[in-house]
Amino acid sequence: MIEYWQENSTQMMQLMIEHARMVLTALLIALVVAVLLVIFFIRKDNWMNSLVYFFSLLYSVPSYAFFALLIPITGLGEWTAIIVLAFYSEYVILRNFITGIREVDPAYIEVAKGVGMTQTQTLLKVQLPQALPAIFSGLQITLASAMAIATIASTISAGGLGDLLFEGLQTGQVVPILWGTILTICLTLVGIIIIKLIENIMISDWYDVQKG
């Protein structure tokens, strides 16, 4: 194990960076798209439900097939992987976003209107802040699943930690598979810790107060 690390550490670090870059880019894209979709469609329930349904269908496409299907359109490489990951992430992020926003007590929305907020102000000042805990828990799930799915991106030459897994599979060695797994887990944990930190800064104290 250790020997393998010593021989390949530079290359493994490189793979880790690729992996993180792929997942983070996909997550960012998915998050921005989710925010835009919510702002445009939150008051159109039918549209919103159809969108979620659409992304849930995409989510159920096996990842291997999804990568393969995109190759004729976007070719091999990192960007194809990012697109696939963004589509998968979109479903979970959007779903949590909407659930969070819809679960805000309608009484608060009426009060917001009553004190003179416009619909957009109500969304930004009342609904979104109260939906943040749900949004962050969605981000965590998305991060973990995107990290795992990204290993498959190796098959379309997008790089990342999947390279180690497939190297192990092809050469019948256990060590690279173990390293690939360990590093994927580490990367996921680091990501989750970072999300937690951002969450703590953004949600401040009110949520703790409410939970008692």
Place this chain on the structure above:
Amino acid sequence: MTKTIINFSNVSKKYGKNEIISDLNFTVNEGEFVTVLGSSGSGKTTTLKMINGLEKPTSGKIIVDTHELDKCDLVELRRHIGYVVQSVGLFPHMTIADNIAVTPKLLGWDKEKIDRTVDQLLDLVSLKSEEYKNRYPGQLSGGQQQRVGLARALSTNPPLLILDEPFSALDAIIRQNLQQEIKALHQKLENKTFFFVTHDINEALYLGDRVMIMNHGKIEQFDKPEKIVANPATDYVKKLIATVRQNKKLWEEFK
């Protein structure tokens, strides 16, 4: 001549075929403390929400101050009507100071003026500003939250406050304290009109300069409390007054 601040003429409200309010006519004068008494389903909360346009009448005309509601900018109007609701009124994710400052911020006041207003209003409702302004609503008792709700409603110094059963979730002693305080507050703040909805007959009779008794979407009687007690206009009002007498008899038996 006294100025009219709320005017309902031939107002009705239907949800589908269900008529909640039928042909409502009344006026409220500037500076009055009007209480609206009715059981649930009487249309009293709907009437209150029609004043700031949260509910729209199916037919009829409502004038608030000088604005005809179907022709004015409701968002702007609401910023100048204080609004107090039952338990869930304060936003849980904002501090007490931010809750009070919600509407001033929407109106774009500068920070200094907002800070000063928050301090003054917390003082007015007998809460120590230094101690409370940075707390969250979840850290306050029900009675304290309701005081903050009142302070928020006064933040833009509106001529009219509408209050939807603000004290109904509080226990008896705190409720009575707050009733005394809001009555004193109304006298202190000259020329502010309070429109206060309640289902508690004692509260309605104690607070109101005039009491509007509603039942099934109609006004049964709208008069000074002493006149309502002396001359109940309808059977429903008679029954209501009888419940108070019944309670009184119970107390005398215990003595």
